[in-house]
Amino acid sequence: xxxxxxxxxxQIRRALRTSLEAHDYEVVTVGTGEExxxxxxxxxxxxxxxxxxxxxxxxxxxxxxxxAFSEVPIIVLSVREAQTDKVAALDAGADDYVTKPFxxxxxxxxxxxxxxxxxxxxxxxPILRFGSLExxxxxxxxxxxxxxxxxxxxxxxxxxxxxxxxxxxxTHQWLLRRVWGQGYGTETTYLRTYVRMLRKKLGDxxxxxxxxxxxxxxxxxxVAEPAG
Amino acid sequence: xxxxxxxxxxQIRRALRTSLEAHDYEVVTVGTGEExxxxxxxxxxxxxxxxxxxxxxxxxxxxxxxxAFSEVPIIVLSVREAQTDKVAALDAGADDYVTKPFxxxxxxxxxxxxxxxxxxxxxxxPILRFGSLExxxxxxxxxxxxxxxxxxxxxxxxxxxxxxxxxxxxTHQWLLRRVWGQGYGTETTYLRTYVRMLRKKLGDxxxxxxxxxxxxxxxxxxVAEPAG
DNA sequence: GATCGGCGTGAAGAAGGCGTGAAGACCGCG
DNA sequence: CGCGGTCTTCACGCCTTCTTCACGCCGATC
Numbered sequence: 456x457x458x459x460x461x462x463x464x465x466q467i468r469r470a471l472r473t474s475l476e477a478h479d480y481e482v483v484t485v486g487t488g489e490e491x492x493x494x495x496x497x498x499x500x501x502x503x504x505x506x507x508x509x510x511x512x513x514x515x516x517x518x519x520x521x522x523a524f525s526e527v528p529i530i531v532l533s534v535r536e537a538q539t540d541k542v543a544a545l546d547a548g549a550d551d552y553v554t555k556p557f558x559x560x561x562x563x564x565x566x567x568x569x570x571x572x573x574x575x576x577x578x579x580x581p582i583l584r585f586g587s588l589e590x591x592x593x594x595x596x597x598x599x600x601x602x603x604x605x606x607x608x609x610x611x612x613x614x615x616x617x618x619x620x621x622x623x624x625x626t627h628q629w630l631l632r633r634v635w636g637q638g639y640g641t642e643t644t645y646l647r648t649y650v651r652m653l654r655k656k657l658g659d660x661x662x663x664x665x666x667x668x669x670x671x672x673x674x675x676x677x678v679a680e681p682a683g
Numbered sequence: 684x685x686x687x688x689x690x691x692x693x694q695i696r697r698a699l700r701t702s703l704e705a706h707d708y709e710v711v712t713v714g715t716g717e718e719x720x721x722x723x724x725x726x727x728x729x730x731x732x733x734x735x736x737x738x739x740x741x742x743x744x745x746x747x748x749x750x751a752f753s754e755v756p757i758i759v760l761s762v763r764e765a766q767t768d769k770v771a772a773l774d775a776g777a778d779d780y781v782t783k784p785f786x787x788x789x790x791x792x793x794x795x796x797x798x799x800x801x802x803x804x805x806x807x808x809p810i811l812r813f814g815s816l817e818x819x820x821x822x823x824x825x826x827x828x829x830x831x832x833x834x835x836x837x838x839x840x841x842x843x844x845x846x847x848x849x850x851x852x853x854t855h856q857w858l859l860r861r862v863w864g865q866g867y868g869t870e871t872t873y874l875r876t877y878v879r880m881l882r883k884k885l886g887d888x889x890x891x892x893x894x895x896x897x898x899x900x901x902x903x904x905x906v907a908e909p910a911g
Numbered sequence: 912g913a914t915c916g917g918c919g920t921g922a923a924g925a926a927g928g929c930g931t932g933a934a935g936a937c938c939g940c941g
Numbered sequence: 942c943g944c945g946g947t948c949t950t951c952a953c954g955c956c957t958t959c960t961t962c963a964c965g966c967c968g969a970t971c
Contacts, residue, residue: 538786545792550800551779552793558766564773565780572778572800595852595901607958608900644961647918654919661919671917671968835947872950875929882930889930899928899957 488512716740724821
């Protein structure tokens with residue numbers, strides 16, 4: 456999650472950066488409204504934290520200009536407690552308004568709330584289609600010609616490893632480590648067994664594979680692209 | 684625009700009703716959390732104003748229960764200024780948090796902001812049907828062939844977790860954390876016991892399940908779609 | 912054309928997870 | 942203090958899943 460912080464006070468910028476990065480947000484900070492508007496356009500952040508008291512442009516004007524082209528959640532940070540400022544900022548298009556000094560915990564919670572709301576139109580992992588085969592990574596569901604295909608944990612882990620690297624040649628060792636764990640790397644009989652089960656359940660033929668391609672002596676490869 | 688106000692203090696209800704109706708909102712007021720949850724299901728309001736200090740149910744619990752079936756914007760009104768309360772409410776699914784006493788102008792602006800970004804998506808059905816089984820998420824009521832099915836709190840929590848994620852494979856750890864709390868994750872015997880009770884009470888068969896599907900070694904899955 | 916290594920196939924034993932039944936612990940309530 | 946409901950825990954068959962082995966086939970190599 457990328458956050459753009461717009462504030463002219465360096466110590467506030469630093470404090471926000473520290474706290475946000477500690478919670479695994481990617482943080483970019485700028486000091487002027489002009490940079491803020493351009494930053495939203497260039498960086499396409501997931502969240503905008505905006506100080507109202509900027510030296511160059513009025514805060515509500517920044518909100519208006521951002522809203523002209525972006526739906527990014529905006530949380531306003533301001534020392535001004537006056538109702539008119541809050542109303543103006545919110546009506547200009549801000550999503551939330553927090554007065555300084557603020558508790559970092561609360562700001563983070565409000566940021567989570569704002570990001571959560573913005574989620575729905577975020578494209579969740581699409582359903583992959585290969586002919587009549589459908590693989591829903593989010594639901595962990597595989598169907599073939601409409602019928603659910605039951606896969607064991609190991610089978611699914613192997614399928615996931617293959618499907619998430621389409622077209623790429625995956626070596627025996629790489630696959631073994633990914634599916635079975637770091638301690639493995641030479642047990643190619645495991646691979647043969649489970650590749651076989653996968654091909655059987657997915658309706659693939661080893662002699663003329665349409666899904667899992669054997670690369671003799673090296674590894675396996677999933678077909679290039681989701682087709683049909 | 685329809686607004687549901689949940690507050691146990693009559694004078695607050697009256698004040699909110701007056702101000703909101705002056706701004707052309709349609710207002711319904713109730714005094715308890717239970718009525719609030721049911722009201723969201725029955726009235727499908729565009730906005731929920733919720734007091735945290737209700738006599739019957741804890742405020743965050745009301746939020747959680749509403750969020751089980753509705754995406755309606757929720758603005759919390761509360762006398763509690765503690766950060767933990769704010770964080771808990773926001774993380775439970777609230778959209779905004781306003782401390783009493785509040786300025787009506789600000790609340791109206793926050794309401795406008797909440798309504799503006801609300802997704803105009805289809806109202807989620809509060810009553811789910813699976814054959815002769817009916818699950819009313821708002822009233823926490825489960826009926827089977829017209830007969831009420833009594834579920835213990837834990838049983839209902841597990842059912843809710845499953846039903847609100849149809850078709851998705853929910854891992855043992857995910858379910859344990861959701862139903863029993865953060866400290867859990869390995870107690871699969873709990874799951875086995877309660878899944879068994881649920882299947883028994885809902886009339887499902889473990890060997891050929893129509894509702895709760897076992898994914899050996901991974902977790903459980905509720906059937907894909909409400910049918911019948 | 913013979914040898915050899917790697918792969919696909921089939922199958923079987925071992926290990927672990929699941930469903931089941933039940934019993935004890937805990938808790939709120941009268 | 943007793944009681945009913947609920948939660949937690951245990952032991953026991955059964956079945957899925959994992960692991961392992963043997964064999965035949967094919968292409969590569971010499």
